Amino acid sequence: MTDLTRMTATELAGLVAAGETSAVEVTRAHLDRIAAVDDRVHAFLHVDSEGALTAARAVDERRAAGEQLGPLAGVPVAVKDVLTTKGVPTTVGSKILEGWRPPYDATIVQRLQAAGTVMLGKTNMDEFAMGSSTEYSAYGPTHNPWDLARIPGGSGGGSAAALAAYEAPLAIGSDTGGSIRQPGAVTGTVGAKPTYGGTSRYGLVAFSSSLDTPGPCARTVLDAALLHQVIGGHDPRDSTSIPQPVPDVVAAAKLGASGDLTGVKLGIVKEFTGEGAEPGVMAAFRESVDTLAKLGAEIVEVSCPHFRYALPAYYLIAPSECSSNLARFDGVRFGLRVGDDGNRSLEEVMSLTREAGFGAEVKRRIMVGTYALSSGYYDAYYGQAQKVRTLITRDFTAAFEQVDALISPTTPFVAFPIGARTADPYQMYLADLFTIPTNLYGGPGISVPCGLSEGLPVGLQVMAPTMADDRMYRVAAALESVVGTFTPPAL
Numbered sequence: 001m002t003d004l005t006r007m008t009a010t011e012l013a014g015l016v017a018a019g020e021t022s023a024v025e026v027t028r029a030h031l032d033r034i035a036a037v038d039d040r041v042h043a044f045l046h047v048d049s050e051g052a053l054t055a056a057r058a059v060d061e062r063r064a065a066g067e068q069l070g071p072l073a074g075v076p077v078a079v080k081d082v083l084t085t086k087g088v089p090t091t092v093g094s095k096i097l098e099g100w101r102p103p104y105d106a107t108i109v110q111r112l113q114a115a116g117t118v119m120l121g122k123t124n125m126d127e128f129a130m131g132s133s134t135e136y137s138a139y140g141p142t143h144n145p146w147d148l149a150r151i152p153g154g155s156g157g158g159s160a161a162a163l164a165a166y167e168a169p170l171a172i173g174s175d176t177g178g179s180i181r182q183p184g185a186v187t188g189t190v191g192a193k194p195t196y197g198g199t200s201r202y203g204l205v206a207f208s209s210s211l212d213t214p215g216p217c218a219r220t221v222l223d224a225a226l227l228h229q230v231i232g233g234h235d236p237r238d239s240t241s242i243p244q245p246v247p248d249v250v251a252a253a254k255l256g257a258s259g260d261l262t263g264v265k266l267g268i269v270k271e272f273t274g275e276g277a278e279p280g281v282m283a284a285f286r287e288s289v290d291t292l293a294k295l296g297a298e299i300v301e302v303s304c305p306h307f308r309y310a311l312p313a314y315y316l317i318a319p320s321e322c323s324s325n326l327a328r329f330d331g332v333r334f335g336l337r338v339g340d341d342g343n344r345s346l347e348e349v350m351s352l353t354r355e356a357g358f359g360a361e362v363k364r365r366i367m368v369g370t371y372a373l374s375s376g377y378y379d380a381y382y383g384q385a386q387k388v389r390t391l392i393t394r395d396f397t398a399a400f401e402q403v404d405a406l407i408s409p410t411t412p413f414v415a416f417p418i419g420a421r422t423a424d425p426y427q428m429y430l431a432d433l434f435t436i437p438t439n440l441y442g443g444p445g446i447s448v449p450c451g452l453s454e455g456l457p458v459g460l461q462v463m464a465p466t467m468a469d470d471r472m473y474r475v476a477a478a479l480e481s482v483v484g485t486f487t488p489p490a491l
Contacts, residue, residue, distance in 0.1 A: 003029070003430070004021065004025065004026050004029040004030070004172060004435055005029050005030055005033045005166040005167070005169075005446060006166060006205055007169065008169060008219060008220050008222075008223050009072060009075045009170050009216075009218060009220075009226065009227070010220070010222055010223055010226065010373075012026055012039075012074070012075050012169060013071055013072050013073065013074065013075050015317040015392050016059070016063070016073065016074035016075070016121055017063075017069075017073070017074075019148065020305075021399070022056075022060045022259045023055075023056035023057070023059040023060050023063075023073070023074030023116075023118060024053060024056045024057055024060055026056070026074060026075070026076060026118075027053055027055075027056040027118050027120070028053070030076045030120060030167060030168060030169075031047070031049050031052065031053075031120065033165075033166055033167050034047055034120065034121075034167045035268045037165055037167065037214075037491045038165075038167060040143060040148055040475060040491060041142065041143050041145060041148070041161050041162075041165045041167070041223065041491070042124060042140060042141065042142050042143060042158075042161075042402070043078070043123055043124060043142055043152075043157075043158045043159075043161040043162040043165060043167055044078070044120075044121045044122065044123055044124065044158065044162065044167070045081050045089070045091060045093070045121075045123065045124050045137075045158070045308075046081070046088065046089045046121050046122045047120060047121035048088055048119060048120065048121045048122075049373075051088065051119065052076065052118050052119060052120050054389030055113070055118045055119065056074065056118045057202050059073050059074045059116045059118065059368050060074070062116070068229065069116045070114075070115040070116050070223050070407055070464060071226055071228060071291055072115050072116065072117050072170070072226055072227065073115065073116030073117070073164065074116060074117075074118065075116075075117050075118065075169060075170060076117070076118045076119075076120045076156075076168050076169060076170070077112060077117045077118065077119055077120065077168060077169075077170040077171060077172065077227070078119075078121060078122075078123050078159055078162045078163075078167065078168040078170070078171040078172070078359050079109065079112075079119055079121070079122055079123065079159075079172045080094060080122070080123050080125055080156050080158065080159050080171070080172055080174055080306070081122040081123060081124065081125055081158070082125060082128075082129055082174050082204055082205050082207075083106040083108055083109055083147075083172065083174075083203055083204055083205075083214065083448070084102035084104060084105060084106045084109070084203040084204075084205070085102060085105060085106070085107075085109055085119070085122065085376065085424055086101075086102055086103060086104055086105045087101050087102075088101065088102075088119075088120065088121075088122065088295055089101055090102050090122065090205070091122075091138075091139070092125070092127065092128050092129070092205045092361070093124065093125040093127040093128065093136070093137040093138055093139065093155075093433040094127045094128055094138050094357065094358065094362070095138045095336060095356065095357050095358075095359075096329050096334070096336045096353070096356075096357025096358060097205075097335045097402050098138075098336065100334065100335055104203065105203060106183070106200070106202060106203020106204060106205055107200035107202040107235045107237060107238070108172060108199065108200060108203070108204075108214050108231045109203065111230055111231050111233075112172070112230065112231065112239075114165075115230045115245045117170070117230070120167075120168055120242045121157030123142075123156070123159045123161075123162055123171065124137050124139065124140075124141075124142045124157065124158030124161075125137060125154070125155045125156055125157065125158055125159075126154045126155035126157075126179075126180075126361070127321070127359045127361065127362050128205070128207050128324075128326065128360070129155040129156075129174060129176055129179055129207045129212075129360050130155065130207060130322065130361050130362055130365055131154040131155050131361055131417075132153065132154045132155070132178070132179075132182060132428050132429065132431035132432055133151035133152075133153065133154045133157065133418075133421065133422075133428065133431070134151060134152055134153070134154040134155065134157030134158060134161075134183075135151060135418060135419070135422055136154070136260075136359055136360075136361045136362075137158075138465050141157075141418055142157040142158045142161045142295045143418070144157075144164070144186065144415045145161055145163060145164040145165040145187065145488045145489075145491060146164065146187065146188065146189060146415065146455075146456055146457065146488040146489065147415065147456065147489075148491075149417055149418060150186075150416060150417055150418060151186070151415050151416060151417075151418055152164070152186065152187050152415065153182045153183030153184070153185065153186040153187060153385065153411075153415070154182070154183060154431075155174075155176075155179040155206055156171075156173035156174065156175075156179045156180055156183050156191075156217070157183045157187075159171035159172065159173045159180075159183065159217045159302070160173070160183035160184055160186075160187040160189050160191065160217060161183075162189060163187065163189045163217060163218065163219050164187040164188060164189055164219075164488050165488075165491060168220050169218070169223065169224065170215040170216070170217070170227050171216075171218070172214060172215070172216065172217065172225060172227075172231070173191060173194035173214070173215055173216075173217045174204060174212055174213065174214045174215070174440060175191075175212075175213045175214075175215055175435075175439065175445075176207050176208050176211045176212050176213070176318060177211065177318060177432045177435060177439050178193075178279040178410075178411075178431070178434075178435025178436060178439070179434045180192065180193050180216075180447075181193055181410050181435050181445055181446065181447035181459070181461060182410060182411050182431055182432060182435055182459075183217075183446070183448040184217060184230070184410070184448075184459055185409075185410035185411045185447045185449075185459025185461075186414060186415040186456070186457060186459070187338050187415075187455065187457060187458030187459065187488075188449045188485075188487075188488060189217060189218065189219055189449070190217065190218050190219065190220060190221055190224045190443070190446065190449070190474075190476070190480075191215070191216075191217050191224075191225070191447045191449065191488075192215050192217075192223040192224045192225075192228060192445070192446040192447075192469075192472070193213050193215050193435075193439070193444060193445045193446070194213060194214075194215050194216075194218050194228060194232060194246075194444050195242070195442065195443060195444045195466045195468075195469055196210075196211070196215075196240070196409075196439075196442035196443075196466075197212050197238075197241050197242040197442070198213075198232050198233075198246060198444070198467065198469065199213060199214045199215060199228075199231055199232050200214070200231075200233075200235035200237070200238045200241055201214065201240065201241075202235055202237040202238045203214075206321075206325040207318070207322050207325065208318040208321040208322055208325070209240075209321055209325060210317070210318065211318060211321070211439045211440070212315075213227075213315070213439070216228045216231065217227070219485055221254045221256070221257075221446075221476045221477040221480050222250070222254065222257065222477065222487055223255050224253075224446070224473075224476075225250045225252070225253035225473050226250055228246065228249050228469070228473075229246060229249055229250050232246035232249075233245060233246050233346065236274075241484050242256075242467065244467060246469065247467065247468065247469050247470040248470055248471050249473045251470070252386070252471070252473040252474040252477070253471035253473040253474070253476075253479070255474055255477070256473060256474035256475060256476065256477030256478040256480075256481070257465070257477045257478070257480070257481050258478075258481070259293065259295055259478055259481040259482065260296055260297040260478070261292060261296040261297035261474075261475065262296035262297075262333060262476050264296070264297045264298070264404050264405070264474070264475065265297070265298045265300065265402070265403045265404050266292060266297045266298065266299050266300070266403055266404065266405055266406070266407050266475065267299075267300055267301070267302035267399055267402060267403035267407070268289065268299060268300070268301050268302065268404070268406075268407060268408070269302060269303075269304050269307065269399075269406055269407075269408045270301050270302065270304070271304055271305065271307045271308055271407065272408040272434055273408075276393075276412050276430070277409055277412040277413070277453070278412065278413045278414065278453065279432045280414070280453025280454055280458070281409050281411070281412060281414065281453055281458050282409065282416060283451075283453070284409075284450050284451030284453055284458040285408070285409045285450065285451075285458070285460060286452040287450075287451060288451065288460045288479060288483070289407070291479060291482050291483065292407070292475070292478065292479060295478050295479075295482070297475070297478075300403060301401045301403065302402060302403060302406065304395035304396070304398075304399055304406075304437070305306040305393040306391075306392045306394075306395050307392060307395060307397065307434060307437045309391075309392070310392055310433075310436045310437040310440055311387075311429060311432070311433055311436055312385070312388075312433075313385040313388040313389055313440065314385075314436045314439070315429060316368075316369075316372050316381050316384075316385035316438060317364070317370070317382065317385050317386065317389065317440070319324035319338075319365040319368040319369030319371075320368075320369040320372045320373050320381075320382045321365070321369065321371065322362075322365050322366060323365075323366050323367055323368075323369030323370045323372075323373060324369070324373075326358075326362070326366055329353075329354065329357065329358075330348055330350045330353065330354070331349050331352075331353030331354070331357075332346070332349075332350070334348070334404055334433075335357070336353055336356065336357040338351065338352040338353045338355075338356045338357070339352035339353070344447055344474075347361050359468060363424075364425065370446055372385075389440045392437050392440045392441055393440070393441050393442075395431070395437075395467070396441045396443060397439070400464075400465045404464075404471055405459060405462050405463060405464045405468075405471045405472060405475055406462070406463040406464075407461065407462055407463070407475070408434050408460075408461050409434055409458070409459070409460065410434060410435065410458075410459030410460060410461040410463065411431055411433075411434065411435075411458075411459060412430060412431070412433050412434065413431070414453050414454060414456035414457065414458060415456050416461070417459075434461060435461065438463050442466055443463060443464060443465055443466045443468075444463070444464050444466070444468070444469040444474040444478045445461055445462065445463045445464070445472065446462050446473065447459040447460070447461050448459070448460055448462070448476040448479055448480055448483075449483060449485065449486045450479060450483055451483070452486075457486055460476075460479060460491060462475045
């Protein structure tokens, strides 16, 4: 039999369903792969071997008993360490939650369990999802399987690297400003950000509550759609959850795989075709646009003039919300506590705990956000940024009156060397230049591999209207039907 770790989630599910292999065999193959390569990749912060094998045995027993199981039953999945997992460490890549074992599961984790997927463990990430390279993890960086000296994107670099290294066929990420799509682009995998509110945030450790969106990561568009269908849908425990069913993203992915985009109108974002992107990235993007046109799509240029202000608006809104959300980490209720020797005041203990527990990037964003929300500056900074957000939303609304979906490069550049941008936060922030507008708008976006530049993957981004997630899957699957999937060099 072909190496189980090289198969897609769809293929693995089919083999398990047909009795040609077992969920336990599939799980053991991936645990063995993790043991063989993760010392070099560092995609995982915690591997739950015992829990994974127990879950796999349960799937095999249920199938042997004649139960009808879901389309992904028995398929392993890696979960970004931003989602709570009962009894399994959840650190959010931070020392302040080192060793914390939550007493409950996030809604998405519950839905994965109900679907019969097998959680392998928790993946590495930038601390509190604040970063674009996974270099800001308190537990060390993750390495890109395409070149171990380069970053795998962020903040969800661990989930994307686990896919590219064949340590898992599926993964869960979260996207606040591009943290699913951007790692997908630089690792040659597929990353989808659903419509905000289309996936539950219950049990997601908050960074920026009006932006955070959990979503699927995979090696193929169909696999991502199958995972999306499992985790999506209304959750009454999340006040921002949309009380509507998920669009039929699986049918859309299968339709797109036929390679026919006749009748689909795609808009190229004018503001994303000028300066700011590497020549090799733009060349791969233009070639992909030609491919989409050959598949029958009508291509037009669309202007979204306020997209150019998305980056500064985001870096006021997100830090402001993180300043509020991270106030709960005070060393009193849970997590790390430093300096509590009976001789210090509560304020001193809080200060010492936060000094020891938070990394430099988290502290930077807390300070920016606290300043933006302070008396006398709220209207000048946070208030103005929210007005820009409204203008960006209007740009999207106007664009979608002309086209079915928008396309752009996912990132301005390919994976850069580890350590190359940590000294210059602004250069790091530019990694999310093309992805941030979608988060400010709240609509869905997906990154699909579209080519190589300097031997490294380039991603194409498809953006769709809110609750029209199926459109992005159709377009992405159509491109994938021609371009194919990408395989990194052997580790």
